[in-house]
Amino acid sequence: MKGVTVTMDEMFDVLIIGSGVVGSAVARELSRYSLKIGVLEKEPDVCCGTSARNSGVLHAGFNNKPGSLMARFCVEGNRGFDEVARELDIPYKRTGKLVVGFTPTDRERLLAMKETGDKNGVPGLEIVDRNRINKLAPAVRGEFALWSPSTAILDPFQYTLGLAENAALNGVRFFFNNEVTGLEFSDGIYHAKTTKATYRSRWVVNCAGLGSAKISAMLGMGEYTIHPCRGEYFVLDPKIGPLLPLPAYPIPNPAEGGLGIHVTPTVDGNVLIGPSSEYIDGDDDYSCTQQAMDLLIKGGSKILPAIKREHFIRNFAGIRPKLTSESEGGFRDFVIERRPEAPHAVNLVGIESPGLTAALPIAGEVIRLMQQVETFSPNHGFNPVRKGITPFRNKTPEQQAELIKENPDYGEIVCRCETITKAEVLAAIRNPLGVDTVTGIKYRCRTMMGRCQGGYCQTRVAELIMQESHKTPEEVLYSREGSYQFTGTVR
Amino acid sequence: MEMIRKRVVIIGGGPGGLAAACELHRKGIRDILVLEREHQLGGILRQCIHDGFGLTRFGQTLSGPEYADRFIDEVKKLGIECITDTTVIDITPDRVITSASASGLLQISADAIVLTMGCRERTRGALSIPGNRPAGVYTAGVAQAYINLKNIMVGRKAVILGSGDIGMIMARRLTLEGVKVVAVFEIMPYPSGLPRNVEQCLNDYGIPLYLSHTVTSINGKSRLESVTVSEVDASLKPIPGTEKEYECDTLILSVGLIPENELSLKAGIELDPRTRGPVVDEDYQTTTPGIFAAGNVLHVHDLVDFVSLEAENLARAVVAYLDGSLPSCGITIETDSSIGYTVPQHISGEKDITLSLRVRRPMKPCTLELWQDSKLLATKTLRKAIPAEMEQITLPVGQLVNTNSVKVVARNA
Ligand SMILES: Cc1cc2nc3c(=O)[nH]c(=O)nc-3n(C[C@H](O)[C@H](O)[C@H](O)COP(=O)(O)OP(=O)(O)OC[C@H]3O[C@@H](n4cnc5c(N)ncnc54)[C@H](O)[C@@H]3O)c2cc1C
Ligand SMILES: Cc1cc2nc3c(=O)[nH]c(=O)nc-3n(C[C@H](O)[C@H](O)[C@H](O)COP(=O)(O)OP(=O)(O)OC[C@H]3O[C@@H](n4cnc5c(N)ncnc54)[C@H](O)[C@@H]3O)c2cc1C
16 A cells, blocks of 8 residues: 555544545545544545445435435435536436336335425426336336436446545545544544554544444444345446436335345446345355345346346445344434534444435535534635546547547557556556555456456556556555455466 | 558457468458557467467467467568557448557558457356455466466465366466466366366366366455355256365356457447357358458357468458459358357358357267258268367258258267
């Protein structure tokens, strides 16, 4: 890790624990103020937890109880997204979404969802018939559906990265491979002990996702339990992408505590099927199971019968940090609190779906709670704009020729499946957060994510990492500490 | 942007593309351009440093690079224009090629295009193996590239999934480099690679091969720690209770090759779901006029010698095409369930044609038969046939009775 070091007497105004989408949003919003901010993250990069492992849907807000934080922040997050996407230069698409139904009971459930949505202030909800479904998404099965025009799709990694890089640009420092193992409060100062060092700060914000109950206990609020609930996905080849212009969902089963197995396009043209729903013991078990895979194929084909085995390019799993146990089922509202027993800590627990959509309003709420006891002065140098890596693909030949002329590295195709060039890979390796793991590069520029899964490009990417970061083969990491890619040279 | 014209453009400078280029030149075509995305010509052979190439073509056994060099030398001697470090990113149905390199974007309008882009490997994702996603899982070709081209070692203790040729060759290569190869597991009840590789790469080194076994879980959170292996039943489903865990830090996948046809699709070419390569006629012409295909992009070959021969036949057809004298090919070649695929898929009925094919399952003594309606056109007796080995049978044109389809069948003797 190129990384950053911290000296023992260094003192932060705010330490944020966790750099998922929520921690990154809090970091970015706090960087509007003149504060010294650090982010402690146990993984080697931002967005290694739940934020990277979800459907990537910017929800509209018709699934959440009127009056709840979930409902409010979801609708707000959806509404404000165009602006932040522009500022952070991140891809997203207002596709709209269909929730499909088949039976008279289904119709009643859809009407109830529409009513909830209307109450929450979701714009444009409509019950549509088979004909409209055919027009909106001809390959999708369903007798009728709830049509939500404001739902969008986004790349959750790019979003989190955009927030974090913008925060870094505005002075926030990220400390990776730093798991917080203890928090002590003395003389008005928090001492956050991590696997690497001890950090001191006046404020702590708990954005630890699946680890949030543990951090909460360290802060003296021991009553929370996170019930990890795994959701598995299949990623399908972009070949099938044109068949699915928008997310198509079934009617959720409330007992399950998820939205049901749905199919959704990604901004990169793939299709996801998922997620399954399975309460598990550990909060770190992202393995995929045969049973869930079979279930996904069944569930997905119900809505999108065109799915074929040959379209599968990989699978992954995410874990919902649920506050409700398996026997309770359902959802509990986000916990976002500042309590008398820890007045300089903001505690976030149970940020499950729609946490991705709601991240920025959640950050706004965090800051509101902090400002109840302290007024922050503005950071006059704050710049809301962050530039992403300019992609080569999906440009006109003229634009591509122009890119190569400006930077010949754009003419070197490193990844043939996704047409990613050396210029993009180098930009990814030289990222502002100093991350140089193979997966870090992969998520930043999409090499190794196509149908050949790195068969063609991974040797080149590994070579470029070694070159740029001056690493020996043994030092190249796939992702976490210990995930060495190579054991040395041949001779 | 620059737009140039060429008589023939060859996409891919592997053994297929180079053989086609040389033969075109010998037949009098001079305005040829070979485009290759790598820095060097030679294709996949550059990383195949083992020997076993060239027995059919040159009557002697060569290493991959030696075999490739014969063609590279020839191309140089003939002065055929080859541009390396250049990736073709688009082909249109009316034969305009777009390629990218550090010196810019180039558009070429070609009278004929030859597709020789080779193939890619099937991956873990295509198999959907359950478990974690640690470091240390490589496809065989990638591991081969790291070791043979980049001088980088991928692990210390390996399990190999799939008995494809590359996997077996890698089992031997890794053993020679001091890596402990625990075993090779194959889901089918027979090896998917050539018998000579089972002998020379596994048996000679005491590496066990377990048939009807597959990896059912990949374990380890940072680096691979172990794999769980299960026996499978006749329908290839894992049998509960047969799980066994094998400690290893590396898993090598050798689970099949897929012709590389993303560009072909852009050119509007129809693919055959069995070969996953273009549907071609007896002249190797795809369904898009003026675009031809040979080598691994057409169907995956086990021996490079046949790639060269196929590409040379293709070159002669391209010459005829440029002269405007290719026959139309209205007779379809069909298969029954005993046959995996045939190439070509369409013929003219105007000349004798050699069909390349693979049986679907291993067969003991058997006969290949060609039928039209109820007439037996030709037979060929084989001592044995396995899916790993490509077979060929010639269709004598004089035997054809009409323009109905011809059916290929393999029957136990
Ligand atoms: C299957 C699934 C599908 C979903 N689909 C959607 C959707 O379509 N739309 C939507 O809006 N929402 C969706 N969600 C919800 C959304 O993904 C989450 O609400 C959101 O990502 C939560 O972000 P977070 O930052 O709180 O958590 P995380 O991304 O998990 O971040 C927490 C971070 O804290 C770190 N951490 C934990 N403990 C410690 C410690 N002790 N020290 C240091 N660091 C620590 C972790 O490593 C992690 O990086 C989905 C969730 C799941 C599981
Ligand atoms: C790992 C491996 C081991 C093998 N071992 C043996 C063996 O022991 N004995 C034997 O006889 N045969 C062996 N074979 C088979 C034989 O090597 C192949 O059949 C033969 O190399 C195929 O030749 P080809 O020209 O069709 O494809 P390739 O050799 O793959 O060449 C294709 C070329 O096209 C280029 N290309 C692809 N797309 C583009 C594009 N868009 N733009 C520009 N260029 C492009 C590629 O870079 C490559 O150079 C092996 C094959 C493999 C994969």
